[in-house]
Amino acid sequence: MPISIAPTGAALGAFVTGIDLTRPLSAEDRAALHAAATAHKVVFLPDQPLSLDDLERVTDDLGGRTVTPFVTPLPDRPMVVKVLKEADAKISFGEAWHTDLSYLPEPPAFTCLWSHEIPPKGGDTMWSNQAAAYAALDDETKAEIAGLYAFHSAGRPYGARGYYASVTDQISMGIEPSAEADKEFRHPIVAKHPVTGEPILFVNQTYTIRIDGYDKDRSDRLLKRLFLHAVEERFRYRVQWRPHMLTIWDNRSTQHFAINDYHGHRREMFRTSVKGTPLRAA
Numbered sequence: 001m002p003i004s005i006a007p008t009g010a011a012l013g014a015f016v017t018g019i020d021l022t023r024p025l026s027a028e029d030r031a032a033l034h035a036a037a038t039a040h041k042v043v044f045l046p047d048q049p050l051s052l053d054d055l056e057r058v059t060d061d062l063g064g065r066t067v068t069p070f071v072t073p074l075p076d077r078p079m080v081v082k083v084l085k086e087a088d089a090k091i092s093f094g095e096a097w098h099t100d101l102s103y104l105p106e107p108p109a110f111t112c113l114w115s116h117e118i119p120p121k122g123g124d125t126m127w128s129n130q131a132a133a134y135a136a137l138d139d140e141t142k143a144e145i146a147g148l149y150a151f152h153s154a155g156r157p158y159g160a161r162g163y164y165a166s167v168t169d170q171i172s173m174g175i176e177p178s179a180e181a182d183k184e185f186r187h188p189i190v191a192k193h194p195v196t197g198e199p200i201l202f203v204n205q206t207y208t209i210r211i212d213g214y215d216k217d218r219s220d221r222l223l224k225r226l227f228l229h230a231v232e233e234r235f236r237y238r239v240q241w242r243p244h245m246l247t248i249w250d251n252r253s254t255q256h257f258a259i260n261d262y263h264g265h266r267r268e269m270f271r272t273s274v275k276g277t278p279l280r281a282a
Contacts, residue, residue, distance in 0.1 A: 003032050005040070012041035012129040012254065013237040021048045021058050021246060030061045033248070037062070037110060038195050042127045042237065042249035042256075048114070049244045052080060052270065055114055059272040062110050062248070066275045068101065070158035070181055072174025083113065083269040084172045085260075091171040092260035092267075097128070097231050098206035100251045100273060103152040105185050108251045108273035109194075118241045119265035126238045126257045127249060128231045134190060134201040137229065147281065148189045149212040150203055150223070155182040157206060186212055188281035189226075193253055199282035200253045201230055231255060252276065 003018040016036055019029055037043045050058075056077070059065045065079040074080045085092050101107050113125075134142075157163045158181035165177035189211070191202040205227040211219040238259075239247065249256065251273075 010237040014040035045246045064275040086172040094258035103154040109276040110274035117268040119262035122262035131198040151184040152207045191279040192282040
């Protein structure tokens with residue numbers, strides 16, 4: 001059965017069928033999956049009853065596994081994270097707009113998230129297209145941010161005194177707050193996608209902390225404006241999860257947000273990250 005790709009009709013996203021991820025992929029199918037995830041920014045593959053071995057193999061097919069700092073992985077799988085919210089928990093992992101691990105020198109190229117148990121309703125995820133967000137900026141703003149760099153840090157969520165350290169009794173996942181999270185790394189505000197060459201707006205409210213060379217007030221004003229612009233409704237797609245659906249997104253050109261609206265119900269997913277490369281200025 002040939003691979004079928006059905007775009008969502010929104011600013012990003014496509015549903016991919018005709019591929020069985022429980023079996024090793026051919027070179028052609030690997031290339032097609034990689035190309036679809038890159039072109040559509042996020043792809044949804046329903047009805048994939050994966051094992052964790054399958055999930056890791058798909059991750060390797062996309063470029064290889066990498067670790068997620070400050071989050072406790074599975075005991076026997078150091079590069080697989082269980083994204084869990086028990087029915088009585090209050091805090092959901094990822095309930096803010098962000099680009100995964102943008103605080104690293106080489107942020108992941110892709111993220112894979114597979115749904116094992118989902119609530120009867122709610123628990124959707126939203127993505128926002130950062131290539132489209134950049135393209136929609138006015139010329140004056142494009143001129144201002146050209147050549148600028150911003151510092152990213154995991155300190156606010158994962159620092160020793162960060163957000164997760166203050167809510168450990170309200171979250172189901174193992175979080176490992178650390179002073180290491182306060183480290184900063186600089187990325188271009190306008191990055192060049194390493195495959196497509198598209199200019200991407202690469203800032204997010206969770207990890208981007210300040211603009212290099214700007215004083216605090218000027219940096220805060222510009223970042224606030226970019227944060228709001230980057231996730232406007234016109235750049236988004238929202239998916240309703242299905243059981244055993246694998247979602248793969250291009251982490252370099254998207255932001256995402258996990259909606260915490262399913263209190264009283266359990267949600268269990270498994271996540272891996274695909275190795276990335278340093279980001280270059282567009």
